[in-house]
Amino acid sequence: MSERLKPATADEVRDCVAWAVSAREPLEVTGLGTKRGIGRPVQAAHTLDLSGLDGIVAYEPEELVLTVRAGTPVAAVEQALAEGGQEFAFEPIDYSALLGTGAGPGTVGGMLAANLAGPRRIKAGAARDHILGIHAVSGRGEIFKAGGRVVKNVTGYDLARGLAGSWGTLAVSTELTFKVLPRGETTATVAVRGLDDTAAARAMARALGSPADVSGAAHLPEDLVGSVSGAPAAGASLTALRLEGFAPSVTARIAALTELLAGAGPIETLDREASAAFWRDVRDCRPFAAQPADRAVWRVSVAPDAGARVVADLAATRDLRAFYDWGGGLVWIETDGDGDAGAADLRGGVAAHGGGHATLIRAGATLRSSVPVFEPEQAGLAALSARLKAQFDPENVLNPGRMVIGL
Numbered sequence: 101m102s103e104r105l106k107p108a109t110a111d112e113v114r115d116c117v118a119w120a121v122s123a124r125e126p127l128e129v130t131g132l133g134t135k136r137g138i139g140r141p142v143q144a145a146h147t148l149d150l151s152g153l154d155g156i157v158a159y160e161p162e163e164l165v166l167t168v169r170a171g172t173p174v175a176a177v178e179q180a181l182a183e184g185g186q187e188f189a190f191e192p193i194d195y196s197a198l199l200g201t202g203a204g205p206g207t208v209g210g211m212l213a214a215n216l217a218g219p220r221r222i223k224a225g226a227a228r229d230h231i232l233g234i235h236a237v238s239g240r241g242e243i244f245k246a247g248g249r250v251v252k253n254v255t256g257y258d259l260a261r262g263l264a265g266s267w268g269t270l271a272v273s274t275e276l277t278f279k280v281l282p283r284g285e286t287t288a289t290v291a292v293r294g295l296d297d298t299a300a301a302r303a304m305a306r307a308l309g310s311p312a313d314v315s316g317a318a319h320l321p322e323d324l325v326g327s328v329s330g331a332p333a334a335g336a337s338l339t340a341l342r343l344e345g346f347a348p349s350v351t352a353r354i355a356a357l358t359e360l361l362a363g364a365g366p367i368e369t370l371d372r373e374a375s376a377a378f379w380r381d382v383r384d385c386r387p388f389a390a391q392p393a394d395r396a397v398w399r400v401s402v403a404p405d406a407g408a409r410v411v412a413d414l415a416a417t418r419d420l421r422a423f424y425d426w427g428g429g430l431v432w433i434e435t436d437g438d439g440d441a442g443a444a445d446l447r448g449g450v451a452a453h454g455g456g457h458a459t460l461i462r463a464g465a466t467l468r469s470s471v472p473v474f475e476p477e478q479a480g481l482a483a484l485s486a487r488l489k490a491q492f493d494p495e496n497v498l499n500p501g502r503m504v505i506g507l
Contacts, residue, residue, distance in 0.1 A: 102147070105148050109153075110153075111243075117272060121240065124495065126499075127497055128499060129150065129272055129498055131210045135206060136201075139468070140501050141468060143500060150207065150274075156169075165278075165279065173205075173206070174194075185283055189280070190216070191217070192205060193383050195461070197385075198384065198388060199462060209272075211227055213266060215228050219379055219426070222315075222317065222429070227278075230279045231261060231277070232279055234246050234263065234276050235274045236271040236274060238271045239497055247277065266503075268498055285347055286347045286372050287376065288371060291339065292339040293336040293339075293366045297412075300319035301407065301428040304319065314343065315343065316340065316341070316382075317340070318424060323421065328382060328387060330370060330379075330381070332370070336366075341357060343357070387423060395437060396437040397434050399431075400446070401457050405428065406450075410453050417445050418435045418445065420433055421434045437463060458475055460474075
């Protein structure tokens with residue numbers, strides 16, 4: 101008989117996990133369930149629902165530090181930060197539109213477990229780069245703490261970072277402390293029209309290598325421009341470069357960047373409101389959100405100059421659409437879900453063009469059960485991952501099999 105366990109305190113979380121260990125009953129660890137469709141389907145009869153661990157514990161704007169319980173919705177935290185003129189600088193992606201969950205960006209615990217980031221990753225990093233401390237319960241049913249509440253390196257800092265991207269397979273977080281940063285006074289976007297994928301990668305590289313302090317660099321082919329809010333009229337591809345900060349500085353950098361890229365193609369500028377809407381949609385992969393659920397979506401990380409070649413290789417064998425973020429280093433690919441949804445060809449292409457990794461973000465449960473969702477690890481790294489799992493969760497009760505079969 102399945103059961104939904106909903107603890108309200110860290111001690112109750114410990115008791116739930118300890119029960120699962122003693123009873124040898126696996127747990128599916130969730131918050132608001134917004135990312136349940138990512139990863140292999142978890143084979144667990146019981147759900148550990150962390151949404152009861154809700155609320156901001158401490159927020160010190162002057163110290164740039166926020167402590168929050170793991171089940172707190174990201175949307176509520178971002179609203180509180182905005183009222184203080186601050187933000188999560190890594191602008192975590194909201195997968196709800198792409199996955200069709202409609203529940204918003206999920207919880208803070210899930211944000212770290214998935215190591216979320218957005219277009220500003222090229223400048224600010226991801227969730228793991230902003231975590232300062234964590235309280236958690238291991239798969240042994242033991243409470244532990246790592247890091248602290250100060251913006252400096254402290255004992256246990258790397259352990260908190262190490263749990264980022266583990267997708268709830270190592271430990272259950274109960275309380276997290278993050279570094280937060282001031283929001284920019286204004287933002288604008290320099291948009292170059294009409295570039296192909298290869299030329300766009302070169303233009304983005306020039307911009308990112310300039311003193312303009314670009315905080316977002318994305319490229320949308322012509323057929324996807326109309327699917328993003330805030331974008332200029334469709335009719336040509338769009339290569340977008342975001343600038344943030346004090347208004348006079350942004351104005352000066354727009355002029356410098358426009359001069360730098362004058363020969364690349366026609367240039368337009370998006371104002372603050374249009375820029376905010378545009379980068380939100382790029383962050384959340386909105387161009388593919390309205391497509392049928394049987395269309396698979398891949399998130400591919402490669403060298404910025406390799407993305408166009410990886411896409412071209414896969415396009416030779418499959419029907420697809422793609423766009424680029426992180427200066428070309430992140431490629432979102434939507435393709436048909438037939439067979440392996442292009443897994444073998446895509447990963448072969450990634451390996452052939454310098455390496456990287458491809459994650460299957462959206463697909464049905466059957467496909468996610470038969471195809472490695474996350475990039476398969478090389479033997480040495482896989483052995484280390486297995487040892488880490490054995491240390492944190494020896495009975496394999498936390499999200500078993502979500503990342504790798506058997507772990």
